[in-house]
Amino acid sequence: MMWSCSDFEFDTRMPILMGILNVTPDSFSDGGEHADFEAALSHAMSMVEEGARIIDVGGESTRPGSDEVPLEEELSRTVRVVTELAARGICVSIDTRHAEVARACVEAGASIINDVSGFRDPAMIEVAKRCAAGVVVMHMQGEPKTMQDAPVYNDVVEDVKRYLAERAAELEAAGIAHERICIDSGPGFGKTPKQTNELLLNMQEFARLGYPLMVAVSRKSHIGALYGIDDPKERDEVSARQALAAVELGASIVRTHNVACTQQALKDLRPYCFLGLGSNVALVGNPGEEREAKIAVLNEVIGSLVALPDTQLIDVSSFYESEPAYLEDQDLFVNAVALIRTGIGPHDLLAYLHAIEDRFGRTRTVKNGPRTCDIDILDYQCYVCDDEKLTLPHPLLAERDFVVKPLLELRPGHVLADGAPVVEDTVSVGRAVKLDQRF
Known part of the structure; x- marks a missing residue:
């Protein structure tokens, strides 16, 4: 999936670092350190050298309890810095909830509008409509001054997910292209530490919305509350590890104060892998229970995936009942797609999956014939191969309805390792219908 931000295009299959540049005297962790123009430029260039591909310039603190900054003051803090960074060829994001500031900074060269208020202001939507900048739609309950008083x-997870889906849909209805929109669940913005932690543990739910997903946990108060770290500047290591966990669950834009620390943590990122699961041999004693028996087998298979070494099960689609493909004279299938993160290489992973199939009595006597379970590697992150044992991405993936539908349920707009987008238009076999059941 690409994120389009004016003249910049970001491939979100790999994480993109956004360095935080607060040009304010009162931000919660670094207030005053970069308020001077030269200090701001120096810090921005240091973050770029450390790996930041975007610099997020903020001229108003939105920490809990903060007061709104006069418009003229926010403009004076941001526009000159944005102008200079953009002139140096850097992708600049303007972190503001004020349309006038967003407009001035876009005119000065900003390529992204990062609005903590989620584009609630029609004037902010109008600014976005009149430019090609990327937009970051964040969830915040209430306003910065009062948002932490009593968030309920x-x-x-469902409330924030629904809000972001609705706000993104409204932006698209207003004429802002889907590929320009990034979403942010807003950790710490109108959420208790427990609520924020629940969001972070379920980032895969937000990835299902089909937009680039931001993780913005850097130095935030929930880390202090959960880990007992009072000084925000001492939270960088935990922030980086939380960012890594969020990326494994589906985030792609990482907003951070400490770029070097975050870059180091992301070296432990494991590749994602989509697996196609299927069963059409029902091991039942009583007629009428065939579908449930197939689902039971797939649930057992999913449980086996959890036990793979150096592997995390990220998400599983709904179950789908599908018509048999290629060899049509056989029973209906039940299918699903699982998404994992794994440190196991593709060929070794294939051996593990064959062992799971064998454990469930898989036989291969008839090509495309009946089977108790089938596990296909569909797509392995940034890996393309074609040898006697394995072809990736799976060569028949795009034509199979029972693969395309569940895969797109997990990751709408997914692009395979070979650059091909997954779309329903290419489907020709194995018509699938979603069942009212999930793993």
């Missing part, structure tokens, strides 16, 4: 949710 029915279900914080």
Whole structure:
């Protein structure tokens, strides 16, 4: 998936670092350190050298309890810095909730508008409509001054997910292209530490919305509360590890104060891998229970994936019932797609998967014939191969409805390792219908 930000295009299959540049006297962790123009430029260039591909310039502190900054003051803090960084060929993001500031900074060369208020202001939407900048839509309950007074949710993950889906849809309806939109669940913005932690543990749910996903946990108060680290500057290592965990779950834009520390943590990022799962041999004693028996087998297979070494199960699609493909004279299948992060290489992973299949009595006597379980490697991050044992991406993936539908449920707009987008238009076999069941 690409994130389009004016003249910049970011491939979100790999994490993109956004360095935080607060040109304010009162930001919660570095207030005043970069308020001077030369100090701001020096720090920005240092972050670029450390690996930041975006510099996020903020002229107003939005820490809990903060007061709104006069418009003229925010403009005086940001526009000159944005102008100079953009002139140096850097992708600049303007972190603001004020349309006038966003407009002035876009005119000065900013390529991204990062709005903590989630583009609630129609004037901010108008600014976005009149330019080609990328936009970051963040969730915040309330306003910075009062947001931490008493944040309440029915279900914080579902409530925030619904809000972001609705706001992104409204931007698209207003004429802002899908590929320009990035979403941010807003850790610490109108959330208790427990609520923030729940969001971070379920980032895969936000990745299902099909937009580039930001993780912005750097130095935030929930880390202090959960880990007992009072000084924000001492939270960088934990921030980096939380960012790594969020990226493994589906985040792609990492907003950070300490670029070098975060870059180091991301070296431990494991490749993602999509697996296609299927079963059409029902091991049942009573007729009428065939579908449930196939689902039971796939649930057992998914449990086996969890036990793979150096592997994390990230997400599993709904179950789908599908027509048999290629060899049509056989029973209906039940299918799903699983997404894992793994340190196991593709060929070794294939051996592990064959062992799981064998454990469940998989036989290969008839090509495309009945099977108790089938596990295909569909796509392995940034890996393309074609040898006698393995072809990646899976050569028949795009034509199979029972693969395309569940894969797109997990990652709408997914682009395979060979650069081919996964789309429903290419489907020709194995018509699939979603069942009302998930793993």
